[in-house]
Amino acid sequence: MTHIMHRLLNTPYPVAVAGDGPYLIDAQGKRYIDSASGAGVSCLGHSAHKISEAIAHQSKKLAYVYNAYFTTEALETFADKLVAMTPPGLDWVFPGSGGSESMDGALKLALQYHNERGEPQRRRFISRRQSYHGCAIGGLAISGNQIRRMLFEQFLPESHFVSPCYEYRDRSVDETPEAYGARLAQELNAQIEELGPDTVAAFVAETVVGATAGCVPPVPGYFKAIAEVCRKHGVLLILDEILSGCGRTGTYLSCEQDGVVPDIAVVAKGLGAGYQPISAILVSNGVVDTIARGRGFFFHGHTYNGHATAAAAATAVIDTVRSENLLENVQAMGVRLREALRDRLGQHPHVGDIRGRGLLIGVELVADRETKTPFSAETMLWNTLQKTAFARGLICYPGFGTADGVNGDHVLLAPPFIINETHVAEIVDKLAPSIDEAIAAVRKAA
Template identity: 50%
Template sequence: MGSKSITIPALSKIKVTTDEVDLGQDNAGDSQSSAVLLPQLHTKIPNVVNSKGNYLYTDDGLEILDATGGAAVACIGHNNPRVKAAIVDQLDKIEYCYSQFFTTPPVEKLSRYLTESTGGLMSRVFIVSSGTEAIEAAIKMARQYFTELPEPQLQRIRFIARKQSYHGNTMGALGTGSHVARRAIYEPMLSPHVSHVSACYPYRGKNDSESDASYVARLAQELEDEFQRVGPDTVCAFVAETVAGATLGAVPPVPGYFAAMKEVCTRHGALFILDEVMSGMGRTGTLHAWEQEGVTPDLQTVAKGLGAGYMPIGALLIGKKVVDVLDHGSGAFVHSQTYQGHALACAAAYEVQAIMQEEDLLANVREMGDYLGISLQQRLGSHPNVGDIRGRGLFWALEFVKDKEKKEPFPAKSQLAKRLQATGVQKEFCISLIPGNGTADGKDGDHIILAPAYNTTRAEIDTIVDRTEKVIKAVLG
């Protein structure tokens, strides 16, 4: 047939330096020499070869302060000896077995911890490997709930989510969120059964003369109107990030917002889903961000702070009301994945949670979070391009504007947030920042997020604020 034979390289011949794989001699991470599909095919990114605490070390000798734990993930810092030992200990027993056939002590322990952390309000846990997978599971669980009610409601196929939201990147999760740029080319393929109402975004959404209460009433009315528009009995659930993260930039809800949203859902028999992939597991100062809102979700997703990056892990927490319906219905969730409930991931996450508890890290999140917020305000509040500084716990964002009075955003094409992030990792600054765009309306507008580890110190916060200020001044003047 004239087929060419390909010689598979011997793994032993792949070049290594000390204990790292050298992808291209002195050009590791370079688009020309890397076999990795880099985020920007033509842009070199730093090659991290080591880490300690909240610092990353690159192959060219930089010591980068990880002020964001990656994407708000590494919440107890890097290279933690206790978590490493827990992983090795579990490796000595069983690394993986198929969750359809077997359970294991780490998945049992982690799930028990999570349900007890909600006082039993969430009564079962479905452990997956990412935030996106947790959201996919939530969407499916919501649908299944309505198919198994004593009087099934098969017409419920719709979801209402919020503008400038992010819920992940598979087709179902992307179709739920509203990140305009990430959706754009896939738009024709995304679910037509999701619609979006305004986020709770006081900086741009609340009128100057409006009280929190009337702003909340207006948003509740908008949700009510959307239920009416699509047909209240066709909606499975309303989905929202408890503290809006990646697309909107660390925006806490105004008081009473979620209670009002849940009331609308309850009135129409729809479920209330909170996505705490970014804001949960301690990031905002309580283990669950909803604890500060006086509401309990029917379904809740968590991920980043659960395993702190030591292993990929996410989870769907399922409220008792939903579990009871399944219990009396088919008795099985119509969804599964090969790596669900991975033993090593669960062992790592359990140890992360033990460390957070034993070291009382949530108290530190609250204290250092307040200090970070005050410091950012003092140092950057009067910068002409810093329109808003907001956040909760160790989850803060700066929103940038061209004109502070008019709150005019920078256009998407200026790629401001991306430039701030890329500048941050240069050797003059050595700080990792999370960039976000589409802040103002899903398309234009920029923010950066700071999400230091829960064990950060005042001295480290001072360094974070110093370096962030320098980066902003270097890029914006």
């Protein structure tokens, strides 16, 4: 009996009662290794007591003030530390409480920026197919994720989509990765020119595509070429680092590895590591200056923006990432996990691709390796895989629609930054038989 309207209304949920490093423990005492950090959130694991102490300390001192009237030491310290972690040029922080909220804020910021510059007609957004930018209306409108849009399509404002950067499926055999990236930048250029450059506000992309297509990193040079196209047309570049940011890929922002600094970036999940709900829009000096010289205030804000307790938690998370050298551990364990997956699954007849960056890793499952034919949507392989993994005490994040928005399956792995080699081995030892069992089960049911 529950009064909670859970996501699945007809399915009982196990009750999680405790955490221990990368493990979750349920009410029956069963231990699960959390190789997804929930949904890419719990980057310090489930028992980082320093963060809990920082929260307790701040909430006893001062839990909340209304952001229209006050700032707090906790909030200012958080912003200073966050800016120190990010590339020069992104020197401003607009705090929020979750990814979707901040993504919608980022879109409104782009619209206001152009308005202040005397170009209010720049109101179009271009993003990519096979993408996800949040479940609020703005973020959903620019999300290519067909399934998540489906029921709300008629209510979503106009958006425009170009191809994702999806090397495994879309790079031709006679094309280098660089040439493929350049081709995609040309496609964006053509789309902007077709719409009319002076009508386009921003291009939005996940630096590493997350749950929609299963951790797809960009090819070398892709974002540099994209940034160049945006700059040429006065179109802002907004990077969604809600999942890929905050150290998940081994650098604080993932775009550092692509050599680009966007005009606006959004971070969320790893920012509070699950100890508090917190997100941030990171904003370039150029955008902030324009608004400061224009109306002087951002026409946007939520009651909980800048929450002092959440800010104290995020500061403690950043301090921990730094003091425990966790970016280095993400790099090292990311390599180990990808190697271990390739050793174990690299020749598997139903594993098409193992990819990712740092500890954001995707394993794409296919019915046929040679032709890359996906399992059809009806098999719901991803769903069975979640169950076979859970039964073995493995939390992973399987997804669907990988290949074309409808068909295809993948497993997303995003373990906590604190994992070691023993945890890597345990994840792979549990994942491999879970995949075999799930495939056997859907085959039998077909």
